Amino acid sequence: MRLSRHFHHxxxxxxxxxxxxxxxxxxxxxxxxxxxxxGGAAPQGATQADIDKAMQTPTQLTFxxxxxxxxxxxxxxxxxxxAIDVKVVNAGQGTPQYTxxxxxxxxxxxxxxAAQIEFQYIPTFSITKDLLDLRPYGAEALKENFVDWxxxxxxxxxxxxxxxxxxxxxxxxxxxxxxxDKHGITPPKTWDEFADAARKLHAADPNVYLTNIxxxxxxxxxxxxxxxxxxxxxxxxxxxxxxxxxxxTSKKVADYWGGLIKEGVVSTDPDFTDPWYQxxxxxxxxxxxxxxxxxxxxxxxxxxTSGKWRAAPLPQWGAGKSVSGNWGGSTTAVLKGxxxxxxxxxxxxxxxxxxESTTMMATxxxxxxxxxxxxxxxxxxxxxxEFYGGQTVNQTFGEISETVDTKFQWPxxxxxxxxxxNETLGKAFANKSDTGAALDALQSRVTTYAKSQGFKVEx
Amino acid sequence: xxTSTTIHTAxxxxxxxxxxxxxRQRHANRGYLFVxxxxxxxxxxxxxxxxxxxxxxxxxxxxxxxxxxxxxxNYTRAFADERLRxxxxxxxxxxxxxxxIMLAVALCAALAIDSGLLRLSKVFRLGIFVPYAVPAVxxxxxxxxxxxxxxxxFAQVAEKLGTDPPRFLSADWMLGSLxxxxxxxxxxxxxxILYAALRAVPHDLYEAAAVDxxxxxxxxxxxxxxxxxxxxxxxxxxxxIGSFQLFTEPKLLQPVAPNVIDSAYxxxxxxxxxxxxxxxxxxxxxxxxxxxxxxxxxSYTVLFATGRRSRS
Numbered sequence: 001m002r003l004s005r006h007f008h009h010x011x012x013x014x015x016x017x018x019x020x021x022x023x024x025x026x027x028x029x030x031x032x033x034x035x036x037x038x039g040g041a042a043p044q045g046a047t048q049a050d051i052d053k054a055m056q057t058p059t060q061l062t063f064x065x066x067x068x069x070x071x072x073x074x075x076x077x078x079x080x081x082x083a084i085d086v087k088v089v090n091a092g093q094g095t096p097q098y099t100x101x102x103x104x105x106x107x108x109x110x111x112x113x114a115a116q117i118e119f120q121y122i123p124t125f126s127i128t129k130d131l132l133d134l135r136p137y138g139a140e141a142l143k144e145n146f147v148d149w150x151x152x153x154x155x156x157x158x159x160x161x162x163x164x165x166x167x168x169x170x171x172x173x174x175x176x177x178x179x180x181d182k183h184g185i186t187p188p189k190t191w192d193e194f195a196d197a198a199r200k201l202h203a204a205d206p207n208v209y210l211t212n213i214x215x216x217x218x219x220x221x222x223x224x225x226x227x228x229x230x231x232x233x234x235x236x237x238x239x240x241x242x243x244x245x246x247x248x249t250s251k252k253v254a255d256y257w258g259g260l261i262k263e264g265v266v267s268t269d270p271d272f273t274d275p276w277y278q279x280x281x282x283x284x285x286x287x288x289x290x291x292x293x294x295x296x297x298x299x300x301x302x303x304x305t306s307g308k309w310r311a312a313p314l315p316q317w318g319a320g321k322s323v324s325g326n327w328g329g330s331t332t333a334v335l336k337g338x339x340x341x342x343x344x345x346x347x348x349x350x351x352x353x354x355x356e357s358t359t360m361m362a363t364x365x366x367x368x369x370x371x372x373x374x375x376x377x378x379x380x381x382x383x384x385x386e387f388y389g390g391q392t393v394n395q396t397f398g399e400i401s402e403t404v405d406t407k408f409q410w411p412x413x414x415x416x417x418x419x420x421x422n423e424t425l426g427k428a429f430a431n432k433s434d435t436g437a438a439l440d441a442l443q444s445r446v447t448t449y450a451k452s453q454g455f456k457v458e459x
Numbered sequence: 460x461x462t463s464t465t466i467h468t469a470x471x472x473x474x475x476x477x478x479x480x481x482x483r484q485r486h487a488n489r490g491y492l493f494v495x496x497x498x499x500x501x502x503x504x505x506x507x508x509x510x511x512x513x514x515x516x517x518x519x520x521x522x523x524x525x526x527x528x529x530x531x532x533n534y535t536r537a538f539a540d541e542r543l544r545x546x547x548x549x550x551x552x553x554x555x556x557x558x559x560i561m562l563a564v565a566l567c568a569a570l571a572i573d574s575g576l577l578r579l580s581k582v583f584r585l586g587i588f589v590p591y592a593v594p595a596v597x598x599x600x601x602x603x604x605x606x607x608x609x610x611x612x613f614a615q616v617a618e619k620l621g622t623d624p625p626r627f628l629s630a631d632w633m634l635g636s637l638x639x640x641x642x643x644x645x646x647x648x649x650x651x652i653l654y655a656a657l658r659a660v661p662h663d664l665y666e667a668a669a670v671d672x673x674x675x676x677x678x679x680x681x682x683x684x685x686x687x688x689x690x691x692x693x694x695x696x697x698x699x700i701g702s703f704q705l706f707t708e709p710k711l712l713q714p715v716a717p718n719v720i721d722s723a724y725x726x727x728x729x730x731x732x733x734x735x736x737x738x739x740x741x742x743x744x745x746x747x748x749x750x751x752x753x754x755x756x757x758s759y760t761v762l763f764a765t766g767r768r769s770r771s
Contacts, residue, residue, distance in 0.1 A: 099735050102735075106740075128522065215717065215718050239523045272714070273603075273714055273715045274603070274604050274715070275607045275608065275611075275715070278610040279609060415738075416736055416737050419732065422722075423718075426718050429718075431718070453522040454521035
């Protein structure tokens with residue numbers, strides 16, 4: 001019988017496939033092994049002669065960034081320094097790039113000379129001693145060029161300059177003027193007014209929410225905490241960190257939003273997903289609490305609603321205040337393993353501080369500027385996009401940028417913190433459950449993790 | 460040459476014997492030559508990473524303090540890890556519910572096509588197989604859209620009917636929603652395996668059955684299904700592995716249901732998150748190894764349970 005042949009081979013598939021299985025798993029796990037680069041002493045300052053020599057020596061640099069068409073700004077650099085050839089690589093946007101970068105750094109090969117790193121990720125990469133301190137390459141001289149809080153973000157605990165600010169995301173509120181007008185609501189100036197408006201609007205039209213607090217967007221949440229004056233993370237030394245994720249301020253903010261969510265007048269849809277885009281286009285959300293990069297992003301993502309949006313500062317925690325936080329924005333950092341530190345540092349410096357290059361970033365890639373000069377430039381500030389009914393949105397956000405607290409810090413283990421946030425406070429929002437308990441759980445999870453990673457934790 | 464001299468000097472019988480032996484030897488050597496490319500890839504891409512992962516799992520690396528030898532600490536931690544255990548329990552439940560449904564549907568489809576009673580059987584066969592040809596990434600993104608609670612088509616229909624939209628992405632429904640995607644993807648694949656096995660059943664059996672007066676139902680039940688037992692077993696083993704390794708679908712649905720699918724929703728997702736979110740590569744390697752062991756045990760359990768019966 002033919003059938004009998006099958007029986008002989010009965011054991012084979014399982015053995016082979018089991019191996020395949022185990023090996024696939026192993027591949028997932030074998031991202032790293034060796035420890036990062038050694039700390040070592042701070043590099044000596046480069047003299048002008050060193051810099052001149054390095055910039056005239058034929059050099060190839062690799063630059064990882066996800067800014068579209070940044071080749072244009074890089075070309076300006078190459079025009080000024082013809083000996084330097086920069087290879088631009090898009091290794092993914094945000095997390096995918098960091099994952100690849102981390103893998104390359106662990107492998108000890110394949111990492112770029114310079115890379116785009118968001119503000120909140122700087123401590124995550126500086127704790128592993130993967131970033132180059134830019135002070136020896138003249139970074140301190142540029143301090144006054146950049147908006148104060150952005151310089152605070154790139155400055156390390158011992159005064160190191162880890163990167164140059166590239167673009168920023170001071171937070172404001174984009175709202176649908178047509179929807180608010182229809183229901184006789186004036187744009188709220190305080191969070192109390194905002195809560196009343198949320199209730200009124202949802203009562204008037206149950207399909208509309210004043211805003212959406214994305215239960216997966218720890219970044220935006222941190223911006224709101226930033227505005228409220230919370231200091232959830234503080235690096236108190238090279239091996240110690242202060243965690244205050246469940247302090248009074250955090251609980252106040254969480255309680256406020258948790259309350260509105262429980263009442264059902266604020267939605268909790270995950271953002272940057274298909275349903276969320278649809279929601280923006282179809283008027284499910286009457287406002288988006290977003291960053292300075294939001295206006296341009298929305299113009300491309302909610303075309304159907306052109307002309308209906310306006311921009312305003314975030315509502316405040318007290319009448320007459322004007323404070324904001326930041327969400328997103330990037331820097332250019334130099335990786336410590338680079339063989340051409342001078343050229344890489346100058347690349348990072350040039351594209352983010354050269355007037356022509358920064359203007360190009362603001363007008364071609366629509367990045368929200370980090371330099372004071374450009375924010376004050378009428379050609380930038382006085383733009384009147386049709387999408388916002390001719391409002392000078394850049395000016396609004398430029399003014400907001402000056403109100404961002406300069407002292408906010410990020411933890412050296414951001415991925416873990418954000419992942420824990422999703423599974424505690426984010427989950428509490430989505431499930432309409434107790435936000436206080438969620439924050440306590442978050443504090444305890446992050447503390448446990450920090451301790452397991454060898455940090456001394458204070459709270 | 461050595462062989463030619465032997466032929467001349469040795470008695471014919473011995474010579475013939477040696478010649479045969481030499482030929483066999485050369486045949487055997489040539490065999491190794493043919494499997495060398497496979498062996499190289501197998502060693503470089505499978506065995507070495509496995510050994511490396513095993514090695515990694517014995518260490519512990521901290522952001523502060525560097526790497527230290529940890530012995531079996533990572534494994535004892537994994538055994539006590541509530542999140543890992545609940546993940547394994549979840550995929551086990553997934554296996555118990557999803558696999559029988561998928562294999563039953565695949566079996567029915569294979570029998571229907573094989574029966575020859577189906578009009579447009581080629582179209583049907585292709586249609587049921589096409590989802591397998593769609594990359595899992597695309598499939599999951601598509602289903603993620605279909606499941607959408609506000610603007611997905613099901614939600615739209617529900618709204619038109621004035622009922623609450625089905626909550627496909629809620630915590631209670633999620634496992635079922637994933638099972639649906641996996642079933643949709645892999646029914647065609649299993650169907651093809653079963654159909655191929657059916658085509659291998661000798662025709663004289665059918666003729667004998669027909670002579671004995673068996674109708675098509677009776678033939679299916681008494682001849683085709685027993686003949687399919689080895690193929691079904693193969694499908695089952697693949698499914699054990701697929702279920703316990705569940706990763707792509709939950710990973711891709713995570714953005715639309717971030718608070719339902721957490722970082723430890725399935726063991727593989729947990730291993731991934733440990734390595735790439737928590738930077739705990741060593742512990743992740745230990746978790747992966749334990750999962751590998753679980754899969755081997757589960758596969759052998761299935762083989763053992765079904766093997767006993769089919770031999771008798």
